Amino acid sequence: MQTILLQDDPALFRGLEHSLLCRDGITLLTAAADAELLDTCLKSGAQVVLLAGRATVATETLVRRLKSLPHDPLCLVATGAREARDLLGRMESRLGVAGRAAPRRVCRVAVRVTGPGTICKGRTRDLSSSGAFIATTEALPEKTPVVVEFVSPGRRGSARHTGVVVRSVADDPLSQRLAGMAIRFAPGGRLSDDLLDALPAAAARDATS
Structure with a gap:
């Protein structure tokens, strides 16, 4: 299991966070202020730290402090999500990640998420x-086991898939982040290719109904 520490920056979160969460073998952590980044990196032993912004004197100072930690993390500085993805792609061999995530599709379809003693509704952002990633104002806590249920096109009833919440984003009107939760499906609960192919059509029908 590899750990990536991501600086809490909306420009990186929106384009990068959820794709990383669906990759096998990655734990994603976030921190904001310099002191929090250093403390989180030290305690977690994060192998990679991704910082937002240009290479300024302040950033260079932070990188030196991070590199002085006992486990000497790899520090990357990116100005946005595209550059961050490019940097991580080049460093995949060093990260030791076991394979890429399955290709993601942008698909907004209604779902129901059931956790211990609670049910919340939302719409997928991508899957x-x-x-x-399911957009909802009722995000469940991280590590919550869940069952994701949505209409299964071409058949009666609904499709149910087990998983776990790996990231919870609170509803905050002042934040640029999309509120909701990222869910990783259990090996036995992954979506079939047939269902993935059928869901966009179902989402289109929902939008026009």
Whole structure:
């Protein structure tokens, strides 16, 4: 299991966070202020730290402090999500990640998420065979086991898939982040190719109904 520490920056979160969460073998952590980044990196032993912004004197100072930690993390500085993805792609061999995530598809379809003693409704933002990000103002806590249920096109009833919440984003009107939760499906609960192919059509029908 590899750990990536991501600086809490909306420009990186919106384009990068959820794709990383669906990758096998990655634990994603976030921190905001410099002191929090250093403390989280030290305690977690994060192998990679991704910082937002240009290479300024302040950033260079932070990188030196991070590199002085006992486990000497790899520090990357990116100005946005595209550059961050490019940097991580080049460093995949060093990260030791076991395979890429399944391809993600942008698909907004209604779902119901059931956790211990609670049910919340929302819509998928994107999904793949291995995971999904679900937009909802009732996000469940991280590590919550869940069952994701949504209409299964072409058949009666609904499709149910087990998983776990790997990231919870609170509803905050002042934040640029999309409120909701990222869910990683259990190996036995992954989406089939047939269902992935059928869901966009179902979402289109929902939008026009």
